[in-house]
Amino acid sequence: MNSLEFSLLVWLGGVAAGFLGSLTGLGGGIVIVPFLALWLGVDIRYAIGASLISIIATSSGAAAVYVKEGYTNFRIGMFLEIATTVGAMAGAFLAAEVSPSAIAVVFGVVLLYSAYQSNRPRPERPENAAPDPVATFLKMDSSYPTVHGPQSYRVSNVPGGFSLMFVAGTLSGLLGIGSGAVKVLAMDQVMRIPFKVSTTTSTFMIGVTAAASAGVYLSRGYIDPVLAMPVMLGVLAGSMIGARILARAETRILRIVFSLVILALGADLIYNGLTGRI
């Protein structure tokens, strides 16, 4: 397989990953690393470098749209980025210290968790919790557009969400993923932020988080231009197509199928990591 054929294959894989990732909300980065490492035999560090690049592109592109729609709470985003960027640096430095096998195992576990998290039911919560002093000081309480007009919300447990965001950042830097599943867990479950605000703010934060670790990866020589090029262009194209048809697509079955794929990839990565094949 020469460079032209290889690039084409990686590009097609990127389109598929970006397409499914944006349709299901799980993100394209989460399958790019297993695709490159398990199927194409790419060293996992190169795969992670290329994946980081692609998630900066897709999250920035998506955030550009969301931020204008008024769902994104950029104060919450900015504040929590302290935790995710510091975590991302820690993860990126950690990536050089631990063995590729260990990275594969951790990656597998995160995949299993993401599949679970995206399929669990989201219980309704009581409206209008008591004002939280930290959230009030940081001007986090806000409102978001609904069909019935602006709906206000309050934010709680900022320290809890902040700590979890550090974990999300570390995983992002270590694995080259957006760790949207952990970010949404922190905002939606711990800080009690409405789901739509949580997901769009998570997307908004992913670009900066990934940029923090991408800088470290670049300087380490983990970002190969010839590999990153088709990955970035493919995932970007795929996620743009996915976002176009998202509004009228029935995503429930697709989400289940994609979750099963992620479960299989997670198990495969854990197996390969434990047996030392990666």
Place this chain on the structure above:
Amino acid sequence: MREWSDDRVQGVIGTLLRWGVIFAALMVLAGGAMYLGSCGSTIPDYRVFRGEPPELRAVTGIVREAASLNPLGLIQFGLLLLIATPLARVAFSVVAFALQRDRTYVVVTLFVLAVVLFGLSREGSNTVVPPERFAPMCISSDAPPPSFHR
């Protein structure tokens, strides 16, 4: 002067992000097309991790390679533009919060900016780019493995 409401700030941020991604993608596409045009028939090998040459790691080296129209340098420069896109968004937010006289968030955004810049600037300290060296034209399995390692 119009006031810097949150809505207006968000509008500028959206535009900034969109054009950053478009510009970076076009740069990567141009470099990629040039690379595959001249090196498309070489055999790539990513099974063995070798790391990129110093010319393609540090900002100074990448800019020089891109200026000399090395396809690999152009792709890497596009990737650098992409990394700079969310960074530009944070930098703009610092200014916006300052105009809103929101001191807490000026400090918050400055901190985030410093962390990301620290990650990027480390390359300057741990990689010295010799001025006479240039990046290889094609990356292939038969190229001699670089002598340096992390």
